[in-house]
Amino acid sequence: MEALAELSISSAQEFIGRVSFYSTEMAKILLILVCFFFASTEALSLPSHNCSDYFTYGIDANGSFIGIFTADEAGVQKLNFSTRFIFHGAKKQVSTIKPYPTTTDAIRNIENGYRGQAFVQFTNSTSELPTLFAFVLNGKVLCRSSIDTFRKPFYAVRTEITLKTSQPIRKLKDTRPIMHPIFPQIEPKIIV
Known part of the structure; x- marks a missing residue:
């Protein structure tokens, strides 16, 4: 009976060792895939120009x-x-x-x-x-x-x-329109 218990314990330890080896390897693979993902994404850049007044x-x-x-x-x-x-x-x-x-x-x-x-x-x-x-x-x-x-x-x-336009134009002191680019709405997510 003790021999059977020792065999079960050694089998269990061997199984745990293999699982931890595979989970470590899976973690490495996952890390590599995440790095590939971030390396492949690139932000869209705005070019410089000399026309900021217009x-x-x-x-x-x-x-x-x-x-x-x-x-x-x-x-x-x-x-x-x-x-x-x-x-x-x-x-x-x-x-x-x-x-x-x-x-x-x-x-x-x-x-x-x-x-x-x-x-x-x-x-x-x-x-x-x-x-x-x-x-x-x-x-x-x-x-x-x-x-x-x-x-x-x-x-x-x-x-x-x-x-x-053929209509008369009103006279204003400050004629520069305010240009506010519209940025996408970011809605907070509520996690309950």
Whole structure:
């Protein structure tokens, strides 16, 4: 009977030794997989530009990245926005330019004495958003970057829009619109 008990104890100890060996190996494998996961994720970077008075990157209500353009002065009934972006990766990363936030609101803001605004949406960007290369408003170059510092190969896209109103425009002292990019809502999770 004692021999049987000793055999059971030694079998149990051997079993525990094997389980701890396998759990240690599994922990190592899990650690390696977690490291691969974190190494493969990369944050989307915002490129630098020399147009902070008239352009900003932001996030719309749907969580999409956008670029918002602002006119250099208020009181102008017709605005011709022309932009040019350069980027790497997928070809279709910049949408056509649209009035910001909507056509109706953009025209109303112009009529109320604020500077006109337009925006583009960025899609298919993996590691870096497209870089603003040039912004021209009513034929006046508001900002332009040097293409020499941009690594090749790259794609370029140009997009234009005209906003106009025939209504009288109100006069304001401070015409600069406040541009608050919308960040995604983060809801706290309650764990009971």
